[in-house]
Amino acid sequence: xxxxxxxxxxxDAYARWIMDLYLEYGQRHPLYDPxxxxxxxxxxxxKGGSVMHMLRQVLGDSAFFAGLKEYGWRNANEAVITDxxxxxxxxxxxxxxxxxxxxxxxxxxxxxxxxxxRVHPPSYQSSAxxxxxxxxxxxxxxxxxxxxxxxxxxxxxxxxxxEEIISFIDSIGYQRFSVEVDYEPDSFxxxxxxxxxxxxxxxxxxxxxxxxxxxEQPVAAIGANLAADALFTDLLHxxxxxxxxxxxxxxxxxxSGRRVKxxxxxxxxxxxxxxxxxxxxxxxxxxxLEQASGSYTSVKTVKIR
Numbered sequence: 001x002x003x004x005x006x007x008x009x010x011x012d013a014y015a016r017w018i019m020d021l022y023l024e025y026g027q028r029h030p031l032y033d034p035x036x037x038x039x040x041x042x043x044x045x046x047k048g049g050s051v052m053h054m055l056r057q058v059l060g061d062s063a064f065f066a067g068l069k070e071y072g073w074r075n076a077n078e079a080v081i082t083d084x085x086x087x088x089x090x091x092x093x094x095x096x097x098x099x100x101x102x103x104x105x106x107x108x109x110x111x112x113x114x115x116x117x118r119v120h121p122p123s124y125q126s127s128a129x130x131x132x133x134x135x136x137x138x139x140x141x142x143x144x145x146x147x148x149x150x151x152x153x154x155x156x157x158x159x160x161x162x163e164e165i166i167s168f169i170d171s172i173g174y175q176r177f178s179v180e181v182d183y184e185p186d187s188f189x190x191x192x193x194x195x196x197x198x199x200x201x202x203x204x205x206x207x208x209x210x211x212x213x214x215x216e217q218p219v220a221a222i223g224a225n226l227a228a229d230a231l232f233t234d235l236l237h238x239x240x241x242x243x244x245x246x247x248x249x250x251x252x253x254x255x256s257g258r259r260v261k262x263x264x265x266x267x268x269x270x271x272x273x274x275x276x277x278x279x280x281x282x283x284x285x286x287x288x289l290e291q292a293s294g295s296y297t298s299v300k301t302v303k304i305r
Contacts, residue, residue, distance in 0.1 A: 019050045019197045029292055032082060032106050033265055035247065050197040051104045057195040058100060058152060059093045067092040099150050106249075106262045108294075109145025111138050113170075114210060115155075115190045116203035129180040132157060135209035136190070137174045139201075142212075143294040147257055148173045156192035159183045163192070173212040173257065224248070228287040228301050232277070236301065238263065239272045240289055247292045252277075255284045263287075277303065 029035060031048055038044065056064040067089040075084060082105055090097050113136060120131040134155060138148045150171035157164045157179075166179055190200060203209050226240040242248055250264040250271070263275060282303045290296035 019046070019194065030106050030108050030249070030265070031104070033247065035292065047110075047197065054104065054151070054195065054197060055089070055100065058097075059089065059095075063093040064089075102259060102262055103146045103149050106265065107146030107259060109140060110197050110199070111149040111151070112140040112145070112199045112201075113137065113190060114139050114201040114203060116206045116209045117188055118206040119185055121184075129182050130184055131178050131180055132185055132188075133176065133178040133206050134188075135174070135176045135206045136170055137209050137212060138170070138172075139210060139212055140199075141294075142257065143290075143296065146259060147212075150258075151196055153196060154191060154193065156189040157181060157185045158187045158189070159185050165192070171258075174209075176206070224289055224297060226287065226289045226297050226299055228299050230300075231302050231304050233304060234276060234278045236275045236277050236287075236303075237272075238275065238287055242267075242269050242271070242289075244291070249290045249292075251288050251290065253286045253288055253298075255286075260285070 029038065029043065031043065031051065034041075034044055059067065070092055071085055071088040074088060082101070086097055086101050115134065115136045117135075118133045120133070122128055122130060136153070140147060148171065150169065153168055153170045155166045155168075157166065159181075160183075164181065168177065190202075191198065224240055224242045224244070226238075228238045229236055236252075238250065240250070245267060247265065247267055249262065251259050252261040252263065253259050260280070261275075261277075263273065264271065280303055285301050285303065286298045287301055288296050288298040
């Protein structure tokens, strides 16, 4: 009912306000293990709140609040870590959430979306409907932000004040898709309900939406030695020495530039581990050692079966 509209609209506006505070003032380090200089800063609070808002959108209200309740009961008066929270939310929601926590808790930054559209009239391909094409690209700096983010996303299509919501999963650097509608759209909005913490650029035409490249070289060399198996089957051996004092993150990326696992975060100077990766698909991967400043070094490894 229209008299109740303030509830949803007010909630959406409040979520957008919190997100905007982070986007304007926040730093791009991960939420997990922030630098002491920003321990009580905008990133911890405003981004942290935004991430909880997004998790609620991903799980739905029923699973989200049931998970919070179970988490509180299970861990009352106990010291907890992020894994404890993730375990409870996964159990209650009955789904794997590594993809969400890897990006939003352990990964830095946020997505920078660029999007555009094109409307084809009914005469296009002899169809009786309008075909609406969309392009969505993630253009964040890959040395400073997680890439690519995987998120359920929405596009609102508008005609004479009416709204139709199209839902899809954005999990790659660039995608292009189309839908058919029985009316002539006059506008569209990406993420109309402000469910995603992001920066957003609109383009007038679909062909103006840029396609990202995969970052393969560090922005600046770091003084660390990194080594990993050139070939492996189930166990991957990784070793590095880090002469600096800056926090570092050791991660595994696939050939598309998607981070698939975070191995380590901290300040250790000598490191050697063997990681079981039985569930990983065969293919080319990159082990990346990255500083908080965004500089990194990487080595290629291939899982052969």
